[in-house]
Structure formats: C-alpha cells, structure tokens
Amino acid sequence: MESKLDVESVLRTITAGAVAIVPGVRWAGISLIQGRVIQARVPTDPLVAKIDELQSELDEGPCITALRECHTVHIDDMSQETRWPRFAAAALKLGVRTSLSFQLFVLNDNLGSLNLYGEKASVFDEDSIFYGEILAQHAAVAMAGSKAVEQMQRAIASRDAIGQAKGIIMERFHIDAVQAFALLTRLSQDSNTKLVDLAKNVIDTATGDDGR
Known part of the structure; x- marks a missing residue:
C-alpha cells in the first residue's frame, strides 16, 4: 500500500x-x-x-x-x-x-x-x-x-499458495514434496488450469473439508 x-x-x-x-x-x-x-x-x-x-x-x-x-x-x-x-x-x-x-x-x-x-x-x-x-x-x-512491486507481491502470493497446496497433498496422499509438485503440475496440464489457480482450489477444498 x-x-x-x-x-x-x-x-x-x-x-x-x-x-x-x-x-x-x-x-x-x-x-x-x-x-x-x-x-x-x-x-x-x-x-x-x-x-x-x-x-x-x-x-x-x-x-x-x-x-x-x-x-x-x-x-x-x-x-x-x-x-x-x-x-x-x-x-x-x-x-x-x-x-x-x-x-x-x-x-x-x-x-x-x-x-x-x-x-x-x-x-x-x-x-x-x-x-x-x-x-x-x-x-x-x-x-x-x-507494477514491478505488484508483480512481486503476486509472485510471492502464488508461491505461498502452491507451497500450501503441496503440503496438503503430501499429507493427504503420504507423498514427498517432489511427488506432490509433480502431481499438481500434471493436474494443471490435464485440466488446462493455471498452477496457482489449481493450488487455490486445493486450499479451498481442504479448508471446506476441515472447517465445515
């Protein structure tokens, strides 16, 4: 701001x-x-x-x-x-x-x-x-x-979302970080969805499962 x-x-x-x-x-x-x-x-x-x-x-x-x-x-x-x-x-x-x-x-x-x-x-x-x-x-x-500052802030937010989604997948499927990222990447390609958007969906789903 x-x-x-x-x-x-x-x-x-x-x-x-x-x-x-x-x-x-x-x-x-x-x-x-x-x-x-x-x-x-x-x-x-x-x-x-x-x-x-x-x-x-x-x-x-x-x-x-x-x-x-x-x-x-x-x-x-x-x-x-x-x-x-x-x-x-x-x-x-x-x-x-x-x-x-x-x-x-x-x-x-x-x-x-x-x-x-x-x-x-x-x-x-x-x-x-x-x-x-x-x-x-x-x-x-x-x-x-x-614009550079805004892009950097978006990049940090994307990185954090992907990291959080990786953690959720690792815990849910009992796999390591490399496998979790590979799974996210493959799902992103198969569904033609941006990786960060897919990560946010994973987070939203997990939040809904845990908090509702």
Missing part, C-alpha cells in the same frame, strides 16, 4: 509540474486504458477526467490513439481537428482548445499516457513537446516501479 501511495504522489507531482513548467499547459493528467475504457488518474482538474470519459464514450481521441498506436499525438487547434471530429467538438465545449498526449512506455510495457491540455490554440511548441517527453519518461518509470 505504501509503494502505491508513493507512486501516486510522484505522479501527482508530475502532472502538477506539467502545468507549472510546460509552455501552454492549463490542465494535465495521466490516463490508463482497460479494454475500451479510459481511466483518469491524478488529474489536475475534474475537467481532465471529463475528457477521459468523453474519449471512452466516443471510442476516439488523442489519448486513445497515443495508447493504441504508441506515439505522441498533438492537436494544435480543436476547431480545425478532422481526425476525431466528435471528440474535438465536445472538447471545445469544455473549453479545451489544444492537447498533447505522450505514451508512457517502459520495457515493452504500454503503461498509459500523459495528457496535457491548453485553453488556447497553437500554444504548444517544440519546448512543450521536449518537456512533456521528459515528464512522460519520469511518469513511466514511476509506474513501472509500481
């Missing part, structure tokens, strides 16, 4: 920094994509979350394109934008005139996008893109670190 809070703090500092130092930025946020749903994270203003919701509803927009096509997307003037006309028209109504979206990319993992918005057209220049890319790199590293 502490690591997640630390990462959240870093990301909030990054989006706040984007508003403070990137030329032309009025609002900023980080977006994650789950299927077709865009989720707003650490927005500097509720408007940023509305922009993400809008792109989810329309299934179009610069953030979605940055996430799916893995490149930086710049809209110089929403009133002249033709790639995503429905999004551009809706964004203009919210007061957003220009945008920059940077993919957050580390070690082949597409982690999300850093989105910067302006209230005037043509305010983003080469310096805006340069500073935006630096901030996006920092955000990606922070998120990759969080």
